[in-house]
Amino acid sequence: MYSTECQSQIRLGRILCVTSNLPRWTGDNTTPFVLHLAQDLQMLGWDITVIAPHAPAAADFELLDGVAVTRFHYAWPDTWQQLCYQGGALINLRQQPLNWLALPTFIATEWWAVLRQLLMYRYDILHSHWILPQGFIGMLAHYATLHSIPHIITAHGGDVFGLRSGLFTATKRIALHSANAVTVNSSITERAVRQLAPRQQSILRIPMGVNITPFTAAMNQHAAELRNQHRIGRGPLIVFAGRLITEKGVGDLLHALAEVRRELPDIRALILGTGQEQAFFIHLAEQLQLNNCVTFSGWIDHDQLPAYFRAADIVTAPSRTAANGWMEAQGLSVLEAMAVGTPVIATAHGGLIDSVIDGQTGLLIPESDPTALAAAIVQLHANPDLAARFSLAGCARVTARYSRSASAAQFSQLFTQLMQRYSR
Structure with missing residues (x-):
C-alpha cells in the first residue's frame, strides 16, 4: 500500500475515500x-487513500498526483472493465446493456476492497462518493466493522436523479439513512435527498470546488493566442465544455448557433469534450x-x-433534463468559466x-429552447456593459462560495466534528 505525507504539519486523521470516478492516470x-x-x-x-475501479492500462497501486490510490479489478480480462469512466456508469449502462452483467462482480469486489482496507489499516473516516454503489457498499463495510468509524x-x-426504479430507490434510501452524515453539491440535489431520505438529520450542502488561480503571463498569452486563432471580426466566440451527450444540450447549442449566424455572421464556437x-x-x-x-476540439486537458x-x-451550459430523470446537479464548467471572469448563459435547470x-x-434561459439561447447570445453580445457586470459579479460569487479551498475546509470541519463525536 502506498502512503503519502500530509502537506500540513498537523495530522488531522486518515480518510478512506471510495469512488467510481477518478482519473485513471495523470492527464x-x-x-x-x-x-x-x-x-x-x-x-x-x-492522510487520504482512494479506492477506485480498475481500468485497462491503469495501475493497481500508485501515487496519483500525490494521492495514494488502490484500484480493484471487477472483470477479467481487463478489457471487459467497461462499466465506469468515459462518461460514467449510468451512461455506460444505457449505451451498452451488457455492462449490467459486470455489476454484481463490481459490487462484490469493491466491497471486499473497502473491507480489506478497513481491516488492515487504521482509518478515522470512511467517505463514499455517490450513493450507489459506493454509499451502499460503504454501509455494508461499515456494518461489517461494527460501525468503528464515521x-x-x-x-x-x-x-439521486438516476436509477429510480423501486429496488434502486429503496437501496438508496437505506444507504442514506445509515450514514452518519450526507453531503450534497447543490440545492436541487439537497431537495431530492431530503425527499428520498426524510429521516436523515445530517444533510449538509457542500459544493465541489473549482480552481481560483490568478492568471499568469503565460496563461494570458495562451488565452490571447486561442482568441486570435478562433475569433474573427465582430465575434462573438462561444465556448462549450462538457460530455458530448444529449443531456448537455449540445444539439440545442448547434441549433441556436444556426439561428444566431443569420444576425451575427462572424460568430464562432468551440465545443470542448468527447462523448458517446x-x-x-x-x-x-x-x-x-x-x-x-x-x-469540435475534442478533449482538452x-x-x-x-x-x-x-x-x-x-x-454556454444548455443542459436539459434527460429521459431517465438526470439533471445537471452542479455544473463545474460554469463555475470555472465564471472564475476567470467570462460571462455565462445557462439553462434554468x-x-x-x-x-x-x-x-x-x-x-438563465428555459431548457430545450434553442431560440431562447440564440436570443441570449445576441443580447449579451450587444451589451458589453452587461457582459462586464456579469464578469465581475460571477467571479466574485465563485471566489466567495465555490473555491476548492472553501470546499475542502467545509469537508474538513465535518470530518473533525464526526471524529470528535465518535471518540466520546
Whole structure:
C-alpha cells in the first residue's frame, strides 16, 4: 500500500475515500474533482487513500498526483472493465446493456476492497462518493466493522436523479439513512435527498470546488493566442465544455448557433469534450451548415480549460433534463468559466440556478429552447456593459462560495466534528 505525507504539519486523521470516478492516470479525461478534493484535504493535514475501479492500462497501486490510490479489478480480462469512466456508469449502462452483467462482480469486489482496507489499516473516516454503489457498499463495510468509524456519503446528483426504479430507490434510501452524515453539491440535489431520505438529520450542502488561480503571463498569452486563432471580426466566440451527450444540450447549442449566424455572421464556437454522441453532433453541425462556424476540439486537458474560457466572449451550459430523470446537479464548467471572469448563459435547470443568478451573474434561459439561447447570445453580445457586470459579479460569487479551498475546509470541519463525536 502506498502512503503519502500530509502537506500540513498537523495530522488531522486518515480518510478512506471510495469512488467510481477518478482519473485513471495523470492527464486522463475523467473529471478530476474527487482527486482535487483529496489533494486539498491532504494540504489541510488529512492522510487520504482512494479506492477506485480498475481500468485497462491503469495501475493497481500508485501515487496519483500525490494521492495514494488502490484500484480493484471487477472483470477479467481487463478489457471487459467497461462499466465506469468515459462518461460514467449510468451512461455506460444505457449505451451498452451488457455492462449490467459486470455489476454484481463490481459490487462484490469493491466491497471486499473497502473491507480489506478497513481491516488492515487504521482509518478515522470512511467517505463514499455517490450513493450507489459506493454509499451502499460503504454501509455494508461499515456494518461489517461494527460501525468503528464515521461513514459519510456524498451525493453528486446523477446518483439521486438516476436509477429510480423501486429496488434502486429503496437501496438508496437505506444507504442514506445509515450514514452518519450526507453531503450534497447543490440545492436541487439537497431537495431530492431530503425527499428520498426524510429521516436523515445530517444533510449538509457542500459544493465541489473549482480552481481560483490568478492568471499568469503565460496563461494570458495562451488565452490571447486561442482568441486570435478562433475569433474573427465582430465575434462573438462561444465556448462549450462538457460530455458530448444529449443531456448537455449540445444539439440545442448547434441549433441556436444556426439561428444566431443569420444576425451575427462572424460568430464562432468551440465545443470542448468527447462523448458517446460526438459523431451525431458533428453530423448535425454539417446538416446545419455550421462547418465554418463550429470547431469540435475534442478533449482538452483540465489545466488548459481556464485559458479557453478566458478566450471566450460567452460560455454556454444548455443542459436539459434527460429521459431517465438526470439533471445537471452542479455544473463545474460554469463555475470555472465564471472564475476567470467570462460571462455565462445557462439553462434554468438543476444546480445551475445556484451559481448563475439571472440578470446578476449571468443569463438563465428555459431548457430545450434553442431560440431562447440564440436570443441570449445576441443580447449579451450587444451589451458589453452587461457582459462586464456579469464578469465581475460571477467571479466574485465563485471566489466567495465555490473555491476548492472553501470546499475542502467545509469537508474538513465535518470530518473533525464526526471524529470528535465518535471518540466520546
